[in-house]
Amino acid sequence: MSFIDEIDHEFRTTGLDIAVKSHSTPAIFDWLVDVLSFQGISDRVARDYASKHGRPTWSLLEENLKSSECLKLRSYWHYSNCRYDKTSQTCGEPEHFDACKLPRLRLRNGRLNQTACSLFLFIRDVAGGDLVDWIRGQIEAAVADDEPDLSAARQAALIAPLQHVYGVGEKTLSMALSTLLIGARGIEPVWFETGKDMVVIDTLAHNFLHRTGILHDCGTIHAYGQACYAEGGCAAIIRKVAASIDCRQFNSAFPSVFPRFVQHSIWRFCAAEAVNVCNGNRIDDRYACQDRFCRLGPKCARNSPKRARFQ
Template sequence: MIDAVARGDTGPVYDWLMTLVPLQGISDAIAFGYAEQHGRATWAAVVAALNASPSCPRLASYWAFADCGYRKVAATCAEARHRPTCPLPTLPLRKGGLNQAAYSLALFIRDVCGGDFIGWLDRRLAGGDPGIGSSNRSQAMRAVVLGPLTSIVGVSDKLWSMMLAELLLVADPNRERWVTTGASMIAIDSLVHNFLHRSGALHRFGAEHPYGPACYADGGCADLIEGLAQRVDAREFNPAFPAVFPRFVQHAIWLWCAEWGLNLCNGRRIDDTDRCQQIYCPAYMGCDRVTLHVVLQGPPTSK
């Protein structure tokens, strides 16, 4: 990825993104296992298919592709008469929504980015940069790239935040705007949301909400983590880190909860119908231990 960004080569970046796009609604192990067995979408294959001028009008442009609606199991789409010759269903991905994501992303790069995804990121960040020293600089640059990308079919804002955090933080340390923006990318999954609920953070800040789009709304999980990051100097953990590092704080919470991390605060370890009883947890005394699920009791029986 570092070499590809240095060369301005979009293909490897697309291929890397499409290894992560399937990580939605299913465990990482299952997603990666399926891809290893059946294959992935590649830039070379999708671009070649688009260059062959397929008959389906949905593949004419990024803007025409909306509402393709392809479903793998049902073998249906919005353009049934073009489906027998359409290249989109031939991708060996786990479900139709992923096939749509592969073509939607490729069309976005071709039509919106002019075939140069790396250059597009540079231009968007430069155009959205209010200047070093601005209080909302990272948020402004984050918005100018996330806004257009979240319109790509089949890729959630959470996943874009996760993927861009890795790409922007690692690909080129000399691209200061990339590093600053990547450090601010926050991915809220159910583990992070549930931690903020169980620990009492959502209640304390009057931010209680169900997991989902509200996590990214004003006053939601992402805002709380960003506020926490303002109070944590990440350089104490690594001098090379930026002082304010929301992605680092979010990832630390995720590691606290995930089975692949410390595995302390997740639904497999806690009976969510009662207050957490893990007295050996290092955070036990400072945690509100809020019940995640309410057990609904039936109506009282008459005597």
């Protein structure tokens, strides 16, 4: 019920409210690249590592790239096949490796170094150094015949270009952008209409839809991955379900249709750090769920996600 309050708290404590108002791209970049680093590892481990070894910042990357001799670091369009590997200390331009400052970012792995650099170059070169103006322009340029299609077009206008940034996918982009767009609603009201419709499909949400039988009943059984965001996939199902739920009954400050909140509620029901009911720690997915006290009760099909992969 405090979902928006939590976003507003993050907005204030990270200074995003001031950054969006003042078009402070460095501050937004520092927050965004930090959020995108929370991939493939627990939040606690990621935070502990960053606290110990530091985070990539706009000012640091700007300074490092000024003196770079590597052709790949000249622009966003030159940056491809960097192939920096932290373990082997190699890259796609070995003759420039010793002088390159990209490896000096002490991140968990080389992929994150490349993500930070690629995102910096995208914002500098594609977005013209002003991420707020770029987001505003992408949303305003999107067109469609009706409201649902317009929301989808606006989401695509933001996510599709950013998916070409190295190492980021639709899940993490949706998570980060929805927070940014929802949190900025008092400054950029139109952003909220796009952010509230973004859904984040992780393995928890995907497996929940498998276990409950929703994917089966919708005729869209699939493995976790890109299919979750395809036509009829997990994201589409959650948006369709959200259209029939008036979320104002949970919080009067919510919009009536709030797909991001519905998806977040599913995540909370499953996540070990939240309600901790429907997840792989509590359920042996070789078999049907044995939890007879689950509040979903007989409504759940108790399917096994592992078995579904082989159907």
